[in-house]
Amino acid sequence: MRTLVIFERILKEPSRDKRTLALVFLAPLLVLGLLYLILQSNTNLSARLGTENVSPNLMKQLKKNSKINLVAINNKRSISRNLKKYHLAALLKQKNQKLTVTYQNADTSLTAVVKENLVKSITKDQIKSIKSKINQSQQELNSVIKSLPTTEQKAIESKLGSKKNGNSLSLSEKYIYGNANSSLFTAIAPVLVGFLVFFFVFLISGVSLLQERTTGTLGRLLTSPVKRQEIIAGYVGAYGLLAILQTIVVVIYAIYVLGINSRGSIWLVMLINLLLALVALSMGLLVSTLASSEFQMIQFIPILIVPQVFFSGMFNLSDMNSFWRIFAHIFPMYYGGDALIDVIKKGAGIENIGIDLLILAAFAVILISINIIGLRRYRRV
Template structure:
């Protein structure tokens, strides 16, 4: 038993990837979580129609470390319409004789909750028994967490599962000698990569379509826009995942090494998938989202499912996925040079 334990220890020490997985990866992920979920200097922005609200209310709002913005100076619109057209406030506080005190928010998220909490505390300091109505432009206060974050899980599951399957399958192809024998033929490297991408992409497309249809028609995940654009975004994300898996497999010599790369390649992307509002991430780390393929897919899916966006609103995210897949294709083609030089 002792000899077996010593052999396992020696093998693990000699495997740099295992050491990184055991010692470095947890520290890296924990540090990333600290930066992304730690204290943020973000100040919730509350819009008001200053002429219609007593000064005592405005002073109470400012005492709660809220940034109060007078909407009258910009544009005289109803609260929901203003939030649709502008994104410079997290919540709008209105006061009227007919509807009383109302907090209107764009959607249920952490920024809206922080703004609403600050408003409630401010009003409670003046009138503890005051009641306020809550309304959202998109979504509702009583909707489930699945309805709020369903688009995130669609993107994550599709990308992660396709990545694992394609990466491990390609590693198995290479370790079994299939790729080596294929590269001994006159076929070009680009066609090899394209063939694998199309082959595994077919199953990725089937999985994406099945996920969307099951989530919407069986699990009753709410959707505002056209389901067709959700399918397009899911398919492009799945194809990108195949290319991403191919890129990782080229630099891995076994299925275990593919798994060892997950903490460095997949887990960081989870934090930029929509679970955390990008502009609320401190230290300007939110800008890293543009390096993450999951961000583009999740943003497009959210735009259609939550906001009812069409092609004109999501084309940038779809184009980002296409560019990402193309760049990975070029990278994979170049990386095959180490297996065969044409």
């Protein structure tokens, strides 16, 4: 079978080119690993907060907060100079009952840390002072009650007693996916796994067919009695296999090394990735017809690949204007991302993501057909 001959030939190429092999199997692991390190550490971010003239009670609360490192400031420099001098994320100043905080805000994640924790500490401080006031008035009330005749004391106590424990609320938090320490990484990792496979398969398959065009071997192939669909089938088969292997490596790494837990079946995750890889593969092959050099192939990345990230579900788009929300539907990663999130985070089964899978399959079939027709440029039969 000629498809098999082409399939074998294509697989020989990366197996002899160690750089390509490294790109396929190690680069996604490197990217995932780095993102893990960066985004994971972000959850334990602590910020330096300068304090000037802040009341001792609030200082006590701030000191208890592990995410804030306090720097007491007592000089006459301007706020911005102090921020700079002490490398502060923010500076808190108190004047009578008025607190003013000035953020450096070059790094918004540090600003967020200060904002969140400052509010927490202030609230705690307020509650504490309210509590002490309540206690005080309680004691005053008690002494007033005691001064009353015994019969009236009893009547009041029975009235108060029924309300004693009624007004305290408690909150306990539970998480379906992940836990309280879930980082940004756990949030985007499911989609990231799919996107990395998508990106690398696109790049490698596209460049590979492009090389066949530029070296003339594709034209040479077509002077043999090979069918156009046999060539494309060879490509889809070979890069499909490569994509399967890559997916297995990436998914295993994400789950067992980086500890992303999947609530749904791993096999379903693999299936989604494989479909995404098929779409990427046929997109790569198609784009290679529009490019006349590897450099031109790279130029398609910002147009075709980068937007896939934006619409992949890594970012919440529900606030976006409705035109762009509809526009998102033209990107295969939109469906892939949706399915991956459903399976990994919500534990969806194949029946829940069937439509996503069907649409991805349709993308692949259409793109592959266009590729077969596109080869007519070389030979019309």
